[in-house]
Amino acid sequence: MSTLSVLAIDIPYWAQSLLRVLGGLVAVLLPAGTIVYVFLFKMMSFMQSRLGPMEAGPFGSLQLFAEVGKWLQKEDICPERADKFIFKLAPLIVLASTFLLVAVVPFGPDAWFTNFEAGIFYALAVSSVSVLGILIAGWASANKYSLLGGLRAAGQLIAYELPMVLAVIGVVIQAGSMNLQDIVVAQNAGSMFGWDGVGNPYVLTQFVGFVVFMVAVQAELTQAPFDMPIAESELVSGYMTEYSGFRFLIFFIGEFATAGVFAMIASILFLGGWGVPFAWFGWSDIDSIDNWMNIVGPLILFTKMMLVVFVIMWVRFSYPRFREDQLQRFAWKVLIPISLVNIMVTAILKVAF
Amino acid sequence: MTMLTDRQQLSYIAAQAADARVNLELETEGMTLNIGPQHPATHGTLRIIARLDGEQVVWAEPSCGYMHRGYEKLTEVRTFPQVTALINRIDWLGSFANEVPFILAAEKLMGIEAPARAQHIRTILFELSRIANVSLFLGDLGVQLGAITPVFMAFRDREYVLNLIEGATGGRFHPNFDRIGGLKDDLPAGWIDETRTVMKKLRNFCDEIENLLFGNEIFQSRTRGIGVIPRDVAMQYGLSGANLRASGVDWDLRRDQSLPMAWNKVDWKVWTHNDGDSFARCWVRLQEVRESTKIVDQLIETLPAGPVMTKVPRIIKVPEGEAWVATENPLGEMGYYVVSKGDLGPFRVKIRSASFNNMSITPWLLKGVYVPDIITILASLYFILGDIDR
Numbered sequence: 125m126s127t128l129s130v131l132a133i134d135i136p137y138w139a140q141s142l143l144r145v146l147g148g149l150v151a152v153l154l155p156a157g158t159i160v161y162v163f164l165f166k167m168m169s170f171m172q173s174r175l176g177p178m179e180a181g182p183f184g185s186l187q188l189f190a191e192v193g194k195w196l197q198k199e200d201i202c203p204e205r206a207d208k209f210i211f212k213l214a215p216l217i218v219l220a221s222t223f224l225l226v227a228v229v230p231f232g233p234d235a236w237f238t239n240f241e242a243g244i245f246y247a248l249a250v251s252s253v254s255v256l257g258i259l260i261a262g263w264a265s266a267n268k269y270s271l272l273g274g275l276r277a278a279g280q281l282i283a284y285e286l287p288m289v290l291a292v293i294g295v296v297i298q299a300g301s302m303n304l305q306d307i308v309v310a311q312n313a314g315s316m317f318g319w320d321g322v323g324n325p326y327v328l329t330q331f332v333g334f335v336v337f338m339v340a341v342q343a344e345l346t347q348a349p350f351d352m353p354i355a356e357s358e359l360v361s362g363y364m365t366e367y368s369g370f371r372f373l374i375f376f377i378g379e380f381a382t383a384g385v386f387a388m389i390a391s392i393l394f395l396g397g398w399g400v401p402f403a404w405f406g407w408s409d410i411d412s413i414d415n416w417m418n419i420v421g422p423l424i425l426f427t428k429m430m431l432v433v434f435v436i437m438w439v440r441f442s443y444p445r446f447r448e449d450q451l452q453r454f455a456w457k458v459l460i461p462i463s464l465v466n467i468m469v470t471a472i473l474k475v476a477f
Numbered sequence: 478m479t480m481l482t483d484r485q486q487l488s489y490i491a492a493q494a495a496d497a498r499v500n501l502e503l504e505t506e507g508m509t510l511n512i513g514p515q516h517p518a519t520h521g522t523l524r525i526i527a528r529l530d531g532e533q534v535v536w537a538e539p540s541c542g543y544m545h546r547g548y549e550k551l552t553e554v555r556t557f558p559q560v561t562a563l564i565n566r567i568d569w570l571g572s573f574a575n576e577v578p579f580i581l582a583a584e585k586l587m588g589i590e591a592p593a594r595a596q597h598i599r600t601i602l603f604e605l606s607r608i609a610n611v612s613l614f615l616g617d618l619g620v621q622l623g624a625i626t627p628v629f630m631a632f633r634d635r636e637y638v639l640n641l642i643e644g645a646t647g648g649r650f651h652p653n654f655d656r657i658g659g660l661k662d663d664l665p666a667g668w669i670d671e672t673r674t675v676m677k678k679l680r681n682f683c684d685e686i687e688n689l690l691f692g693n694e695i696f697q698s699r700t701r702g703i704g705v706i707p708r709d710v711a712m713q714y715g716l717s718g719a720n721l722r723a724s725g726v727d728w729d730l731r732r733d734q735s736l737p738m739a740w741n742k743v744d745w746k747v748w749t750h751n752d753g754d755s756f757a758r759c760w761v762r763l764q765e766v767r768e769s770t771k772i773v774d775q776l777i778e779t780l781p782a783g784p785v786m787t788k789v790p791r792i793i794k795v796p797e798g799e800a801w802v803a804t805e806n807p808l809g810e811m812g813y814y815v816v817s818k819g820d821l822g823p824f825r826v827k828i829r830s831a832s833f834n835n836m837s838i839t840p841w842l843l844k845g846v847y848v849p850d851i852i853t854i855l856a857s858l859y860f861i862l863g864d865i866d867r
């Protein structure tokens with residue numbers, strides 16, 4: 125499909141481009157804001173017997189705007205001995221990686237930014253660009269704590285990239301495609317042992333892969349128990365120590381936006397993405413899907429994303445952190461062997477059935 | 478030894494020199510990391526200077542004194558009753574426990590003893606301040622390790638204990654309630670029932686923390702076998718309190734010393750652990766909170782009737798002499814050596830605070846550990862900066 129058609133309206137190319145840019149912003153910033161509000165402010169408070177923000181707006185719902193206003197007013201401090209250009213560039217690289225990541229996420233049968241054949245391959249590749257941003261943020265700050273944090277982040281993100289890729293390979297084998305749209309269709313149109321009531325969500329058939337993927341995502345997002353690069357009780361704030369004002373805000377938003385986008389990718393790979401089981405409405409393939417799914421699909425994806433983020437945040441709020449040598453040992457000695465076995469078993473079963 | 482030819486010798490020397498050059502090139506420069514005085518993990522203004530090789534500590538030394546307030550000197554220009562207001566602030570989380578040994582020392586010099594009811598209430602408040610102190614440690618432990626939730630539970634349940642202390646003494650943090658010869662006031666009405674329910678809540682809190690933190694695999698892998706202090710080293714460095722008991726030394730001044738307090742009138746247990754690692758220290762403290770709640774529970778049941786103040790002169794002059802009294806405070810052994818020349822105030826007071834001695838083991842203990850373990854070890858040693866610097 126070359127043209128975007130929402131509710132059977134064909135949209136000209138310039139409007140498509142504009143919509144895509146706006147959509148990209150919405151797709152990154154809306155989840156980020158919701159996650160910060162719902163999970164960081166409210167759910168965390170609930171778990172810690174606090175009330176959380178209450179004053180700004182109804183139930184404190186405008187708290188994030190208040191916070192953004194606060195950060196924007198703050199002075200943009202650049203340390204004297206910092207490598208100024210790179211120091212200022214680093215947060216943008218981290219955020220850019222998130223925006224690049226959302227480009228391949230399908231939101232509905234026709235609602236996508238790019239329908240990319242090697243979609244998941246691309247997503248995993250650009251997600252590691254953020255390592256660069258973190259590493260140069262740590263290095264350019266001219267601060268020992270930042271440097272330690274940056275180096276820890278580099279080591280950690282590279283180590284957990286591998287189990288993540290290996291966990292995804294199981295899905296790719298089962299779906300027979302690297303295109304995220306095809307993976308969604310394969311799950312919703314599929315059936316388990318001839319029963320198509322819930323389609324074939326890979327969270328059931330690729331459960332090991334799902335667990336490994338979620339652990340790796342947790343590490344990629346540098347959330348507890350894998351938050352050594354930030355480790356506020358050891359490294360003050362790791363690579364973010366020297367940042368203030370809107371540059372810190374970009375890191376902060378980037379962190380939660382990336383959590384949202386990774387949760388979207390996890391729900392696409394394992395939970396059926398934007399789709400509902402096709403058998404419910406008698407659809408057979410992607411062309412037979414009703415057009416209203418372009419509106420409902422993003423909402424379904426958003427709901428699934430929130431579920432996945434809930435799990436991520438739940439773990440984050442309740443676990444202490446690893447030491448980095450334990451973390452590396454966990455990646456190389458536990459996760460990678462498990463995901464390799466998972467690939468082997470998946471391949472054998474794929475051939476057998 | 479076989480003789481080498483000149484040529485062989487020369488080639489041997491050349492090979493050695495080449496090796497040395499390579500080693501010199503590969504050798505990385507160490508980094509000196511200043512942890513503190515302003516650092517989120519040092520809860521106060523402790524500074525640790527650590528030389529790192531990568532993330533491994535080669536050499537570390539604590540640098541204290543950023544919060545030195547000169548309490549020993551300040552006591553010399555105050556009268557005996559005024560001193561308690563100062564020494565409250567040494568270990569600010571367990572303030573009431575700081576007052577007790579000083580008051581006991583003054584009473585020892587004057588040759589008086591508080592009435593039985595006052596001794597009981599003193600012991601109850603002493604244990605309540607231990608609970609308030611150590612329960613915050615249990616929550617803070619999580620923060621140091623990256624788990625943010627336990628600390629809020631600790632603050633929530635510590636609040637009940639602080640309310641009790643406030644109800645009895647009028648001050649949440651600095652009660653200043655102990656008087657030479659007894660206590661300022663009796664307990665208010667309804668306080669005992671309130672205490673009973675709070676102790677139940679605190680035992681629940683201990684179970685909660687045990688499930689949330691101590692049972693966690695990551696917590697165990699971060700603390701077990703980390704910062705091990707063998708029994709003899711612990712005794713050489715003069716550790717006291719839970720740090721010493723975690724190294725397997727069964728030593729508790731509450732039990733081993735006969736003071737005019739009520740500990741020997743109730744049934745409780747001194748917990749020890751044989752591992753001597755960070756986990757053991759945390760675990761012993763957790764058990765101590767439980768024991769303290771039991772002590773308080775038993776004491777409020779057996780509270781004797783009578784006055785809370787013995788007969789003392791209106792203007793207190795302590796007779797000439799020297800006295801040393803130490804008690805088992807929340808952080809360890811805390812003692813006062815009071816020298817009096819028969820004046821209104823002490824001539825000289827030496828304060829032996831637990832944290833200062835517990836701190837002294839850090840250069841030995843931090844050698845060879847990783848940076849994240851510095852934080853765990855410091856957290857498990859548990860010091861209060863006011864208690865180090867006085």
